[in-house]
Amino acid sequence: MRRPYTLIAGDFVATGGMDRANLALALWLAKQGGPVRLVAHRVAEELLGYSNVRFVHVPKPGNAYMLGEPLLDAVGRAWALRTRAEGGRVLANGGNCPVPGANWVHYVHGAYVSEPVGGALRWLKGRMSHRMYLRGEREALRRARVIIANSARTRADLVAATGVPESKVRVVYYGSEPQRFRPVSPEERRAARTALGWPESRRVALFVGALGDRRKGFDTLFHAWARLCARGDWGVDLKVVGVGAQREVWEREAQAKGLGERIQFLGFRKDVPVLLSAADLLVAPTRYEAYGLGVHEALCAGLPALVSRTAGVAERYPAALRGLLLDDPDDVDGLVRRLDAWREHEAEWALHVAALSESLRSQTWDGMAEAIYDVVEREG
Known part of the structure; x- marks a missing residue:
C-alpha cells in the first residue's frame, strides 16, 4: 500500500x-x-x-x-x-x-x-x-x-x-497526450479543414489565449497582422481562440480597420486538436509564460509555433528553430520580420519541427x- x-x-x-x-x-x-x-x-x-x-x-x-x-x-x-x-x-x-x-x-x-x-x-x-x-x-x-x-x-x-x-x-x-496531439496525414488535414469550413486555398495562423489582459501579447500580434495585410502580399488569415474582457474591443477594432475577413474570433473552443491539425502556424508573442502548454501541444501536432524567446517552452527549441523565437513581445516590427521568416523558411524548418514534435511526444x-x-x- x-x-x-x-x-x-x-x-x-x-x-x-x-x-x-x-x-x-x-x-x-x-x-x-x-x-x-x-x-x-x-x-x-x-x-x-x-x-x-x-x-x-x-x-x-x-x-x-x-x-x-x-x-x-x-x-x-x-x-x-x-x-x-x-x-x-x-x-x-x-x-x-x-x-x-x-x-x-x-x-x-x-x-x-x-x-x-x-x-x-x-x-x-x-x-x-x-x-x-x-x-x-x-x-x-x-x-x-x-x-x-x-x-x-x-x-x-x-x-x-x-x-x-x-x-x-x-x-x-x-x-503531453501523444495520441491526441500528433501530426496528421494530408487526408486528415483536408477533412479537418472541410469540417471547419476553411478553404484549402487560404493559409491559417492560430492565436490561442485569453483576451483579458496584455500578457498573451495579442495586441502586438493584431498590429503586426494589420501591417502585413496592408502590404497585399500576405495570404495568411488569423484565427483567434479565446475569450476575455477585451474580445469585443478587438473584434470592433478589426472591423474598423477592414480586417474582418482576415482576423476571425472563434471564442472558446473544445476542438483545439482539430484546429491545430488544420492550421499552418501558431503565434504566441507572450509577455510572460512560465512554460506554454499551448505551444507545446502545437509542436506535438507538428505545427510550427512562433513564441517569445523568454517563454519556458522556448528552452525546448533546437538551434535550427531559433528563427521561430521572438526577442521582444512588444516589438511589432520584430514580429512582422519573424512571420516573414516563417513564410520564407517554412519548408527547411519542417524537418526540425517534426523532430521536435517527436521529442516532445516521447514524454x-x-x-x-x-x-x-x-x-x-x-x-x-
Whole structure:
C-alpha cells in the first residue's frame, strides 16, 4: 500500500495549462492505488471514479479565486498536518498553501505584474490580488522542502523573486497526450479543414489565449497582422481562440480597420486538436509564460509555433528553430520580420519541427507525473 498523498491546488481539470498538469499528476497517483486527497475548488469527474481518491471540496465565494485562496490555504494546512502525521507526502501549488513539503510552481507572480484592462475597480482588484499572491508565494516557497519548476525559466524567476536557494529547485517539464496531439496525414488535414469550413486555398495562423489582459501579447500580434495585410502580399488569415474582457474591443477594432475577413474570433473552443491539425502556424508573442502548454501541444501536432524567446517552452527549441523565437513581445516590427521568416523558411524548418514534435511526444503526462513522484519521495 503506497503512502497517502495530499495535493493542494485550485483545480484538477482538463482546461488550462496548470490545471491539466495537476489533473495528470492526480490521475497517475490514483492509478498507483494509495490514498489520494485532493484539496481543491474543482476536480474532473474521472478522478471521482477512483475509490482511493477523496475530493476535499473548498468553496470559492463569488466564483473568485482571490476569495477562495484563504479557504484553500486553511483547509490545505489542516490536511497537510494530517497527512504528514500519517507518514504521507504533501504537494501544494505555488503560493496557495505554505506547507513543509513539496511545492510545484506553474507560474511566478513575482516575475510578472499583470496589466488588467477595464475600469478602476478591475485595476484595483488586480493590484490587490497581485500583492496577496506575492506574499503567499514568498512564504510558501521559503517553507517548502523541495520545489518543482515547470521550466528553467521558472526556476530562475522564482529564485530571483523569493530568494530561495537554487539547489532546492528541480525542473520537470510538462508531458503531453501523444495520441491526441500528433501530426496528421494530408487526408486528415483536408477533412479537418472541410469540417471547419476553411478553404484549402487560404493559409491559417492560430492565436490561442485569453483576451483579458496584455500578457498573451495579442495586441502586438493584431498590429503586426494589420501591417502585413496592408502590404497585399500576405495570404495568411488569423484565427483567434479565446475569450476575455477585451474580445469585443478587438473584434470592433478589426472591423474598423477592414480586417474582418482576415482576423476571425472563434471564442472558446473544445476542438483545439482539430484546429491545430488544420492550421499552418501558431503565434504566441507572450509577455510572460512560465512554460506554454499551448505551444507545446502545437509542436506535438507538428505545427510550427512562433513564441517569445523568454517563454519556458522556448528552452525546448533546437538551434535550427531559433528563427521561430521572438526577442521582444512588444516589438511589432520584430514580429512582422519573424512571420516573414516563417513564410520564407517554412519548408527547411519542417524537418526540425517534426523532430521536435517527436521529442516532445516521447514524454507523456504519466512520465511527467512519475518524475515528480520520484522527486517528492526523495526530498519532500
